[in-house]
Amino acid sequence: MPKNVTVEELKAKAKELRVNIVKTTNYAKSGHVGGSLSCADMLTALYFKFLNVDPADPKKMDRDRFILSKGHAALGYVPTLAMAGFVPMDSLKSFNHYESCYGIHPDSRKISGCDASTGSLGHGLPMGVGMALGLRYQGYKDSKVVVLMGDGEQNEGSVWEGAMAAAHYKLDNIITIVDRNKLMIDGPTEQVMGIDPIDKKYEAFGFKVISCNGNDMADVDRALTEAWENKGQPICIISNTEKGFGVKRFQGKVAWHYGAIDSDMLKEAIADIEAL
Amino acid sequence: MAEGTAWNVYDALKMASKEIYGKVLTELGKENDKIVGVTADLAKSTNIGNFGEAFPERLFNVGIAEQNMMGVAAGLAKTGLIPFASTFAIFACLRGGEQVRSDIAYQNLPVKIIATHGGLSFGASGSTHHCTEDIAIMRSMANMTVVVPADGFETAKAVRACVNIPGPFYMRVGRGFEPPLHEDENFDFEIGKAINLHEGKDITVIACGVCVLQALDAAKVLEKESGISVRVLDMHTLKPIDEEAIMKAVLDTRRILTVEEHNTIGGLGDAVASVIAQSGKGCAFTKLGIPDEYSVIGPPEDLYARYKIDATGIEETVKALLGKEIEADEDWSDED
Ligand SMILES: Cc1ncc(C[n+]2csc(CCOP(=O)(O)OP(=O)(O)O)c2C)c(N)n1
Numbered sequence: 001m002p003k004n005v006t007v008e009e010l011k012a013k014a015k016e017l018r019v020n021i022v023k024t025t026n027y028a029k030s031g032h033v034g035g036s037l038s039c040a041d042m043l044t045a046l047y048f049k050f051l052n053v054d055p056a057d058p059k060k061m062d063r064d065r066f067i068l069s070k071g072h073a074a075l076g077y078v079p080t081l082a083m084a085g086f087v088p089m090d091s092l093k094s095f096n097h098y099e100s101c102y103g104i105h106p107d108s109r110k111i112s113g114c115d116a117s118t119g120s121l122g123h124g125l126p127m128g129v130g131m132a133l134g135l136r137y138q139g140y141k142d143s144k145v146v147v148l149m150g151d152g153e154q155n156e157g158s159v160w161e162g163a164m165a166a167a168h169y170k171l172d173n174i175i176t177i178v179d180r181n182k183l184m185i186d187g188p189t190e191q192v193m194g195i196d197p198i199d200k201k202y203e204a205f206g207f208k209v210i211s212c213n214g215n216d217m218a219d220v221d222r223a224l225t226e227a228w229e230n231k232g233q234p235i236c237i238i239s240n241t242e243k244g245f246g247v248k249r250f251q252g253k254v255a256w257h258y259g260a261i262d263s264d265m266l267k268e269a270i271a272d273i274e275a276l
Numbered sequence: 277m278a279e280g281t282a283w284n285v286y287d288a289l290k291m292a293s294k295e296i297y298g299k300v301l302t303e304l305g306k307e308n309d310k311i312v313g314v315t316a317d318l319a320k321s322t323n324i325g326n327f328g329e330a331f332p333e334r335l336f337n338v339g340i341a342e343q344n345m346m347g348v349a350a351g352l353a354k355t356g357l358i359p360f361a362s363t364f365a366i367f368a369c370l371r372g373g374e375q376v377r378s379d380i381a382y383q384n385l386p387v388k389i390i391a392t393h394g395g396l397s398f399g400a401s402g403s404t405h406h407c408t409e410d411i412a413i414m415r416s417m418a419n420m421t422v423v424v425p426a427d428g429f430e431t432a433k434a435v436r437a438c439v440n441i442p443g444p445f446y447m448r449v450g451r452g453f454e455p456p457l458h459e460d461e462n463f464d465f466e467i468g469k470a471i472n473l474h475e476g477k478d479i480t481v482i483a484c485g486v487c488v489l490q491a492l493d494a495a496k497v498l499e500k501e502s503g504i505s506v507r508v509l510d511m512h513t514l515k516p517i518d519e520e521a522i523m524k525a526v527l528d529t530r531r532i533l534t535v536e537e538h539n540t541i542g543g544l545g546d547a548v549a550s551v552i553a554q555s556g557k558g559c560a561f562t563k564l565g566i567p568d569e570y571s572v573i574g575p576p577e578d579l580y581a582r583y584k585i586d587a588t589g590i591e592e593t594v595k596a597l598l599g600k601e602i603e604a605d606e607d608w609s610d611e612d
Contacts, residue, residue, distance in 0.1 A: 028400075071404065096400040098574030103402035107573075119404025120371065121340050152317060155339030186319045186337055193317070193339025 001142075002228055005049040011217045013083070014044040015273055018246045020079035020092065022261055022269040028075065028096035030260035031104060034250055036076030038181040038214070038241040039148060043080045045220045046146060050228060055085035058113045062140050065131050067116045069124020070150035070179065071105040078102050078111065086113030122156025124149060125176060129162050132171040144228070147176045152184030154195045160205070166234040167206025175227045175235045176207070179214065181243035183254050202236040214239030247272045296428040297390055297449065298326030300435045301360055305331050308439065312352055314338065314361045316345045322362035322392045323452075342367040346375030346387075353385035358439060364398070365391035365407035365448050369414060376444075381417040384443045390435070394424070394448035395485065395537030396571055396579045403570040407448075412542025414446040415515045422514040423447045423467060424536075424544075426488035427457040430512055433465040441467065450486060453576075457489045457510070468513045470521040476507035479594055480525035483535040484511050484544050487564075487585050491535055494590035506594060514547055522551045531560040531597050535585050540565035560600040564593055 017040050025033045047053070051064045068077045075095070082089045087101075094100040101110035105119025116127050128147040135143045153159060166174050178198060186192045195201075199209045208230060212223035220239070227235045243257070244250025247269040250259070261269065305311050305327055313335040319325035328335030336352075338344045342363055349359040361368070368391040369376070380387045391410065398405045414422045421441055425431045431449055438445040463471065473488070474495045483491040488510045495506035507529055509521055525532060532552065534545035545563030552559060564585050571579055580586040584593060 096573070098578040099572045100574070103400050103573035104398075105402045105404050107402055117402075117404065119402060120367070152340050155317070155341045155344075157341060157343055184340065185317050185321065186315075186325070189339075192337055193341070 001052065002050045002225065003048070007218045007221050010045055010048060010221065013048050014041045014217060015276060017044050017076070017080055017083060018273045018276075019270055020083065021076055022247065022266055022273070024075055024079050024092045024095050025261045026263070026266045027093045030258065031075040031096070032072040032258050033075060033261065034183070034243040034253070034256040034258070035070060035150060035179065035181065036073045037245050037247065037250065038243045039070075039073060039179045039239070040076055040246070041215055041217055041220050042148065042177060042179070042239055043076055045217065045224055047080050047084045049221070050224050051146065052143070053084070053113065055113060058086060061138075062143055064143055065115045065128070065135075065145045067124040067128050067131075067145070067147045068106060068118055069128075069147050070121065070153055071118030074102065074104060074106040077106055077114075081111065081113045084113070087111060121150065121153040122158040125159050125162030125166070128174055128176070129165045129169070129171065132166070132174040133169060136171070136173060143173065145174045147174065149176060149178050150184070151178055151180045151182065151189050151195060151198070152192070154178065154198060155193045163202065163205045163207065170232065171234050172230060172232050175237065177237045177239055179241055180238050181241045183243045183252075183257065185254075185257050187254055199238050207234050207236040209236050209238060211238045211240065214241035215245045246276055296432045297435055298323030300432045301327045302330045304436065304439060305334065308358070310356065310358050311439070312336070312357050312359050314345050314349045314352070314359055316340055316342050316363045316367070318363050322364075322390070324360060324362040324390070327360070342372035343375050346372035347379055349387045350375065350379035350383065350385055353380070353387050358386050358388065360388045360390055362390045362392065364405065365394035365410045366405060368446075369407065369410040373413060377417050380444045381419045384419045386442060386444065388438050388445045389447070391446065391448050393451050395450065396566070396576050397450035397454070397486075397537075399574050399576040399579050402573050406571055408537070408539045408566045408571070409542075410446070410448055411514050411536070411538045411544065412546075415542070415547065419443045420515065421445045421467065423512055424484040424514060425449060425512050426485060426510050427454060429456065429458045429461050429463075430465060432461065434467065434512070437465070437467050448485070454486050455489060457492070465512075468516045468518060470518040471510040471512070472507065472521070473510050474506060474508040476505040477529055478505045479531040479533060479598060480507040480509060480529045481533045481535060481590060481594065482509045482511050482522070482525070482544065482548055484514065485537050486580070487535040487537055490580070490585065490587045491590055493587040494594065497587065498591055498594060502595070504594065504598065511544060511548070514544060517547050517551065519551050522548055523555055523557070526552055526555070526557050526559045530602060531600070533562050533564065533590070533593055533597055535564045535590055537580070537585060538565050539568060541568055558603055560597055560602045562593060562597050564589065
């Protein structure tokens with residue numbers, strides 16, 4: 001059951017998350033800041049309203065599961081887990097450092113609340129299908145599995161193998177989200193390897209597709225509410241976003257897939273985010 | 277790394293193996309119009325993008341789809357072309373691994389796989405991006421030639437040489453921040469022939485990749501500070517391995533240490549051990565590498581030190597190995 005949290009409260013949290021993302025990028029020396037900022041609103045809504053997870057009991061069986069299939073967005077994910085109380089805020093300072101629990105991609109053996117180690121693209125949905133099947137079989141009717149993927153990630157065949165299975169098994173406890181920020185490493189998705197019409201593809205695979213503006217909290221809230229109420233088939237949310245959203249210098253820039261933030265740039269980034 | 281730049285971590289080969297791979301491939305492309313390239317959203321990161329800039333119609337970027345990339349490479353080769361395929365090592369040998377084996381190696385096609393970010397070179401990225409299995413995997417594929425060059429100069433020579441090998445070829449390089457081993461390109465490089473970098477009589481260190489420079493540094497220190505005479509063999513070709521150089525080292529020094537940025541199972545150490553074991557000659561032997569575990573994260577230098585595959589670790593291990601008893605073998609030299 002989603003919690004009673006207003007869109008205004010979520011917006012404030014998303015701002016806080018974006019600030020933590022740029023700060024952590026600075027601690028980490030460098031990282032995937034673009035794709036972390038693009039999905040920050042989605043992560044916020046999931047962890048502060050929708051997901052049934054508990055930092056005091058991170059492994060309770062009847063929880064919802066979340067898989068960051070675009071694992072390189074750990075810079076967005078780990079600060080979210082910190083804000084949600086799963087890991088200490090202060091520990092973010094060690095990000096990427098020798099022997100840290102947090103590297104460029106998340107390690108489920110080392111991070112409380114992290115359900116799957118990811119980083120190699122195209123692994124999240126198959127693992128999510130397995131979790132959804134396992135939960136259904138064991139009678140955890142109310143537990144959902146949410147899988148957040150990149151749009152470039154849609155190129156991987158394993159995504160579609162997972163999608164075929166999700167529909168075949170009528171997994172209405174699975175919610176996939178495509179962070180449609182329109183960029184990958186070598187350029188815009190539609191230039192490198194086009195994925196459109198991505199909504200029609202998921203529909204043809206048997207999903208119910210919901211599109212939203214993934215950088216508008218009210219619209220994110222609407223999409224997730226609809227997804228949570230759904231019955232009978234798997235869901236795919238196409239979350240239309242902008243890579244680097246919130247920091248002008250990064251927004252829509254392919255070069256900011258990965259980058260380093262020094263202290264001056266950090267000040268500038270925080271000022272941009274606060275003005276949102 | 278300069279702060280404040282939109283610096284791209286995937287700019288592999290920029291400094292060490294330099295833009296060398298991309299550059300050499302571009303030169304080769306001018307000489308041979310049969311050469312084409314394939315990549316999977318890592319054109320910039322692996323530097324195969326340089327080739328694509330020179331020959332846009334000859335580089336095929338299939339998106340983030342490594343299985344497809346290897347299948348496409350096989351198809352291109354079937355039409356008489358020589359495809360170079362580039363992605364990160366872990367995705368080349370595992371994600372596209374079955375395509376490499378059954379489409380490329382099994383059909384003995386001349387696909388040249390140049391994989392970057394090998395070993396622990398992408399240290400902070402964690403185990404999904406570390407690759408300490410590729411040598412074992414690629415060595416065990418029939419028809420495959422396997423090379424792990426020590427620096428950019430060797431990379432350049434190997435890229436040129438591999439075009440003349442009729443079958444499939446796998447080469448693993450780092451992320452592009454590795455210091456050079458050679459001072460210039462004036463040295464002999466032949467696939468399948470180890471390079472003797474430092475003469476020695478007490479022990480031989482056999483290394484590949486970034487570990488070669490570490491071994492050489494260790495040898496110099498050991499000679500100067502402890503009077504220990506260390507032979508250093510740069511075993512850039514893992515398959516076919518230079519059995520002659522290995523057996524000569526066994527006969528001359530009777531003590532062998534192997535060093536690699538790879539799981540100690542199935543890599544250089546095991547390849548060397550198997551040559552020695554089958555020869556029937558005894559010698560003191562130790563393997564350095566990544567123990568059978570998933571590494572912690574961190575800068576590569578810290579990880580190399582942790583696993584003793586840096587100069588300090590090699591020095592320590594050489595000393596320990598010199599103290600190891602070996603059975604005297606009177607007839608050793610006559611048997612040769
Ligand atoms: C299997 C695999 N191939 C290649 C990579 C290297 N890689 C990391 S991020 C990335 C681009 C991802 O693009 P997208 O899915 O659109 O993510 P976003 O733009 O949201 O960051 C690539 C190719 C990888 N992590 N996994």
